[in-house]
Amino acid sequence: MAVSEGAKLKESNMQFVVSKQNLQRELAYVQGVVEKKNTIPVLSNILIESVGENNIRLTGTDLDVTIRCDMDAEVSTAGSICVQARKLFEIARLLPDAPVTFKKESNDWVTVTCDKTKFKMVGVARDAFPEVPSSKSTPTKLSAEIIKSFIDKTIFAITQEESRYTLSGAKFIMDDTGAKMVTTDGHRLAYVERKGVSKDNSEAIDTLIPRKTLAELTKLTAGFEGEISLGLDNNHIFFDVGPRLLVSRMLYGQFPNYDMVMPKNNDKSVQFDCGQLNSAVRRVALMSDERSHAIRFHLEPNQLVISSQNAEEGEASETIQADYSGEETDIGFNAQYLLEFLNVIGEGAVAFEFKDGNSQAQLRPAEGGDYDYKYVVMPMRL
Secondary structure (H helix, E strand, O other), rough: EEEEEEHHHHHHOOOOEOHHHHHHHHHHHHOOOOOOOOOOHHEEEEEEEEEEOOOEEEEEOOOOOOEEEEOOOEEEEEOOEEEEEHHHHHHHOOOOOOOOOEEOOOOOEEEEOOOOOOEEEOOOOOOOOOOOOOOOOOOOOHHHHHHHHHHHHHHOOOOOOOOOHHHHHEEEEEOOOOEEEEEEEEOEEEEEEEEOOOOOOOOOOEEEEEEHHHHHHHHEEEEEOOEEEEEEEOOEEEEOOOEEEEEEEEEEOOOOHHHHHOOOOOOOEEEHHHHHHHHHHHHHHOOOOOOOEEEEEEOOOEEEEEEEEOOOEEEEEEEEEEOOOOOEEEEEOOOOOHHHHHHHOOOOOOEEEEEOOOOOOOOOEOOOOOOOEEEEEEOOOO
């Protein structure tokens, strides 16, 4: 379809005014997904386009994760512009607290004016920017509080090894019984479930969500108290968070059978105060090996002795009183793995369940609550 010269001129002279605070806030979300070093130059840009007379839309993508934010604006001339994401964010942070005017020049340059400050930025043609996928499914709703809690309770157990593709995200399942999220790196596993949160007629979801997506979703849900709409197409999962949309490619592959990993016959159990155990492990870990972070749990009647030793630096131990009457047991752990879980729990009683020194141990909040939260850790050889 041919575009008239008048329409082209209008597009080239796009102009709008936004508040400095709103611009800075929304840019913080969008530029978070833009890669610093990108082999495709246009992906270091964000797309800014008008949506009616009172809105503009900011979009950033790395082709795997896309964030789109709508914000209030006074649009005097409709159109679209692409500019360097990080540079614009740096500018927005340092602008005075006054309205910010954007004007697109005929050669794709963009002028940004705020009070007595003026910047000219090199722009990129709109045609070069990738299209954002759109959801085909009926959206399922879940409260932002639940999604944020799921991510907080599991994201730390995702593998950092890029080669372990199917472990580099979270298994997310939502059906008519409720929702659950599972993560593992092969050495430990985090599992959280919330029953009875699905809405009637919701489409079931069973997918793998990448770590980066979860990290960006945490930012979007901070301070947002409404419901999030989740949708799917063949390759993407969509999260509508108020005026913001996050689109992510799903991971593909066989996630481990987490039911097999859950210990079934841990017949010994002891409870600790989370804060006390956290502090003790943190102190003793100071003398652990810097590579393995290995510490020893020695359980004996009425107490737990936590210890570590390092041939080059020394050793440490701390004793915690415990209501335990079983046989003496030694179990080795990576202190970092324990601390990451204890930091999430924060306070209250923690149940520590085990079978012997060679089998996986399970930790969970002793009180239970709305969430069924379990953390399984493989022992280390001492």
